[in-house]
Amino acid sequence: MAATSASTKTRQRKLSFTSTIPLLNRTRSMTDQTLLGVLNILRMDEGQGQSFMVKAILPDGKPRLLSAERNMTVRELVAGICQEYNLTNYQVRTLPEKTLLNLEANATTVENAEIAIEDVDKRLSNFQLDNLHTIKDDRLRCVKELVYAEEVYNECLKSLFDLYAEPLRSKISRAEHHTLFANLKPICSLNASLYSKIDEAASNWNSASTGIGAIYAEFPLFWESYNDYFLAYKFARALMRQKRDHDSEFMSFVHSQRGSHRPQLDALLLKPVQHVVECERILSNLLERTSETHRDYNELSKMVAKFKQIVKERQEDVVEAENEVCTIVIYFSRLSDLKAVRIILEQSLID
Numbered sequence: 001m002a003a004t005s006a007s008t009k010t011r012q013r014k015l016s017f018t019s020t021i022p023l024l025n026r027t028r029s030m031t032d033q034t035l036l037g038v039l040n041i042l043r044m045d046e047g048q049g050q051s052f053m054v055k056a057i058l059p060d061g062k063p064r065l066l067s068a069e070r071n072m073t074v075r076e077l078v079a080g081i082c083q084e085y086n087l088t089n090y091q092v093r094t095l096p097e098k099t100l101l102n103l104e105a106n107a108t109t110v111e112n113a114e115i116a117i118e119d120v121d122k123r124l125s126n127f128q129l130d131n132l133h134t135i136k137d138d139r140l141r142c143v144k145e146l147v148y149a150e151e152v153y154n155e156c157l158k159s160l161f162d163l164y165a166e167p168l169r170s171k172i173s174r175a176e177h178h179t180l181f182a183n184l185k186p187i188c189s190l191n192a193s194l195y196s197k198i199d200e201a202a203s204n205w206n207s208a209s210t211g212i213g214a215i216y217a218e219f220p221l222f223w224e225s226y227n228d229y230f231l232a233y234k235f236a237r238a239l240m241r242q243k244r245d246h247d248s249e250f251m252s253f254v255h256s257q258r259g260s261h262r263p264q265l266d267a268l269l270l271k272p273v274q275h276v277v278e279c280e281r282i283l284s285n286l287l288e289r290t291s292e293t294h295r296d297y298n299e300l301s302k303m304v305a306k307f308k309q310i311v312k313e314r315q316e317d318v319v320e321a322e323n324e325v326c327t328i329v330i331y332f333s334r335l336s337d338l339k340a341v342r343i344i345l346e347q348s349l350i351d
Contacts, residue, residue: 052111057095059085059119072107078117091118098152100145142286143202143212149282150195153275157188160268163257171253179239180269183232186225187272194219212286213300223306229272230314236269237321266324273318280307 054066058081068077074092082090092101095114135141165181172180197215204210216222243250254265287304290297311318 054110055114057116059117068107070108074101074105074107075103077107081117087119137207138289139207140205142282146282147199147202149278154195156268156271164265180236183229190225211296213296213303216303217299226276240266270321277311280311
């Protein structure tokens with residue numbers, strides 16, 4: 001009965017790419033069957049089917065494609081890998097963002113994404129992270145998460161300038177470059193200093209006296225810088241739409257800069273917007289775990305209130321932008337995969 005059900009699901013999948021790549025049926029060799037399997041995966045319309053594939057980096061660094069069902073949790077998705085590697089204490093992150101995933105979240109949250117499965121006990125992780133789950137101090141656990149979020153965010157800002165802002169300076173007009181990148185410069189400088197302060201606080205942690213709200217209070221330009229970016233971001237989005245529709249040379253360059261494992265320009269431009277939302281979540285959790293008698297409580301309450309106000313005022317815009325960027329990233333990921341398959345087929349099957 002199970003086999004019949006699985007067969008029915010397979011037949012119900014709506015195929016894509018059928019007009020560009022014919023169905024191949026050659027030998028039964030492992031090489032040909034592997035290539036055909038990859039090709040058939042790419043030909044499925046993942047949005048309509050009941051199952052989809054997730055790229056995973058295993059605890060030893062090896063890549064593997066995992067098959068997922070839409071009613072699965074992330075925990076169920078990685079259960080086979082955990083059994084294979086005898087993992088009892090593990091965590092799962094998205095790549096390249098390195099965002100820690102909730103294991104009970106629906107597996108569709110990582111559809112069209114890449115994940116890393118980390119063995120926390122043996123430290124067989126690509127990132128050598130602190131194991132947040134073993135930290136007994138609830139406040140320190142939140143602060144460690146905040147440190148990591150700031151570290152990843154700073155890496156994204158660096159990638160944005162190294163991969164796109166600087167190379168594009170000579171390829172687009174000064175006005176266009178200003179629209180895309182000008183409001184990021186003060187944010188980069190500010191966040192580098194903020195990260196240093198928070199990291200120092202975590203390293204010299206004293207639960208009774210260390211203040212995090214007080215650190216944000218040292219950066220009054222934080223709010224002005226991010227408000228300016230929020231206002232400018234809608235113009236950056238509009239310019240990116242215009243470029244996608246009418247400037248193939250620009251898009252070709254952007255796509256070549258990205259390569260196969262780097263973030264899209266659209267996704268990086270969205271990062272400051274998403275970072276404010278992430279900070280609001282982490283600091284709100286920290287406030288919940290801070291006693292009203294703590295010396296940092298009042299200052300932290302003020303900072304959380306400011307973050308909540310920004311997020312509330314721009315919530316609809318953020319969701320709209322995330323949906324737009326998600327669609328773009330999926331499109332270019334499929335485009336890259338399709339090109340890769342064509343190359344493989346030309347080299348291994350067409351001969």
